[in-house]
Amino acid sequence: MRQIRAIISLAILTLIAFGVVNAQNPTMYIPDRVFDGQEMKEKWVVVIEGNIIKYTGPRKDWSGDVDTKIMEGTTLLPGLIEGHAHMFLYPYDQSPWNDQVLKESESYRMVRAVVHAERTLLAGFTTVRDLGTEGAGYADASLKKAIDDGVVPGPRLLISSKAIVATGSYGPKGFADHFDNPLGAEVADGYDNIIKVVRDQIGHGADFIKVYADYRWGPNGEALPTFSEEELKLMVQTAESSGRYVVAHASTPEGMRRAIRAGVESIEHGDGGNEGIWNLMKEKNVALCPTLAAGDAIMQYQGWKKGIDADPQRIIDKKNSFSSALKSGVTIVAGGDVGVFEHGDNVRELEMMVNYGMSPEDVLRSVTSTNAQIFHLSDKVGSIKNGLFADLVAVKGNPAKNISNLRNVVFVMKDGEVVLDTTR
Numbered sequence: 001m002r003q004i005r006a007i008i009s010l011a012i013l014t015l016i017a018f019g020v021v022n023a024q025n026p027t028m029y030i031p032d033r034v035f036d037g038q039e040m041k042e043k044w045v046v047v048i049e050g051n052i053i054k055y056t057g058p059r060k061d062w063s064g065d066v067d068t069k070i071m072e073g074t075t076l077l078p079g080l081i082e083g084h085a086h087m088f089l090y091p092y093d094q095s096p097w098n099d100q101v102l103k104e105s106e107s108y109r110m111v112r113a114v115v116h117a118e119r120t121l122l123a124g125f126t127t128v129r130d131l132g133t134e135g136a137g138y139a140d141a142s143l144k145k146a147i148d149d150g151v152v153p154g155p156r157l158l159i160s161s162k163a164i165v166a167t168g169s170y171g172p173k174g175f176a177d178h179f180d181n182p183l184g185a186e187v188a189d190g191y192d193n194i195i196k197v198v199r200d201q202i203g204h205g206a207d208f209i210k211v212y213a214d215y216r217w218g219p220n221g222e223a224l225p226t227f228s229e230e231e232l233k234l235m236v237q238t239a240e241s242s243g244r245y246v247v248a249h250a251s252t253p254e255g256m257r258r259a260i261r262a263g264v265e266s267i268e269h270g271d272g273g274n275e276g277i278w279n280l281m282k283e284k285n286v287a288l289c290p291t292l293a294a295g296d297a298i299m300q301y302q303g304w305k306k307g308i309d310a311d312p313q314r315i316i317d318k319k320n321s322f323s324s325a326l327k328s329g330v331t332i333v334a335g336g337d338v339g340v341f342e343h344g345d346n347v348r349e350l351e352m353m354v355n356y357g358m359s360p361e362d363v364l365r366s367v368t369s370t371n372a373q374i375f376h377l378s379d380k381v382g383s384i385k386n387g388l389f390a391d392l393v394a395v396k397g398n399p400a401k402n403i404s405n406l407r408n409v410v411f412v413m414k415d416g417e418v419v420l421d422t423t424r
């Protein structure tokens with residue numbers, strides 16, 4: 001008997017030595033305050049065991065052995081969630097979108113995407129919804145796999161693969177008729193073709209489907225609707241029958257209206273929205289991802305000197321539509337269209353949301369628990385809550401007082417693994 005016991009203890013010690021059995025205590029993180037996804041809580045702590053959140057609340061209410069880590073002067077938040085990124089694009093002032101799509105190989109674009117993924121993670125964004133590879137095919141599925149396999153550092157990815165456009169609507173454009181150029185997304189039209197393309201994208205790993213419900217293809221280059229409401233409905237039905245959902249790029253009232261009625265779950269950009277549209281969105285449970293930073297970046301690439309020149313009409317219109325959206329109470333997803341501007345500079349969108357009238361605490365809710373809820377991730381990430389995955393970010397200062405404090409990242413944990421820590 002004694003011998004057996006000795007063998008068993010030796011076996012357990014061996015397992016501990018090789019890391020098979022975790023002999024470590026859980027770790028209690030002690031910041032100045034915790035934002036749990038809903039509220040700012042002074043003097044709360046967070047206990048992590050393995051890759052799971054075990055406890056959050058006042059320190060005195062925890063019993064049990066823990067190792068402690070004091071993070072003085074910091075706010076601890078759920079890992080931030082980027083709502084609208086293109087991991088395979090980079091700022092258009094460095095290389096125009098057309099050139100990225102037409103002249104760069106998929107392997108070159110992947111090398112850049114790997115760098116973008118790491119920068120995003122180190123900025124405290126532990127989850128990213130990617131809205132299309134823009135000509136890089138299904139490369140997003142490979143990037144996601146490499147991150148999940150631990151080959152390269154990066155956020156959890158939700159991917160849409162190629163995105164769907166109507167024939168004739170999307171770019172790059174302007175070539176001779178005899179030249180059949182590649183596009184930044186995949187064409188689909190009509191009953192059979194739409195079903196096939198949606199299924200094909202799902203088969204290649206799309207977590208959700210992105211459709212361009214309108215685009216700049218009007219007689220004078222203005223944005224006008226692309227798909228009929230019936231076509232959009234068909235995409236939603238086809239995606240939903242396999243447990244996926246559809247989101248729509250739309251900026252015209254009619255493009256938005258068709259997409260909302262068809263059953264998409266979020267409207268991307270939504271520049272031309274008005275009170276009637278916001279009410280329809282509320283009624284149909286559709287969220288708005290306003291991408292404020294994208295327009296701001298593009299106007300500056302076109303020569304606008306922000307802070308010196310007066311606001312261009314596009315910026316004035318966007319401020320007005322965002323403030324009417326806020327007033328209406330439509331659900332706001334935080335997503336900047338990162339890629340149009342630098343990956344890792346994701347906080348730019350959050351700063352602009354505050355500049356355009358949203359309270360910092362509402363922005364914090366949006367970029368954590370609201371994004372998680374809209375992206376079907378509430379049971380995994382987006383809140384500091386018992387049982388959820390240990391995705392955390394700590395920043396110096398209080399971002400509910402000044403949203404730019406989100407730039408002072410001192411600690412990032414993804415799935416229980418510390419990927420950045422400068423608090424030591």
Ligand SMILES: [Zn+2]
Pocket residue numbers: 084085086131337
């Ligand atoms: Zn986009």
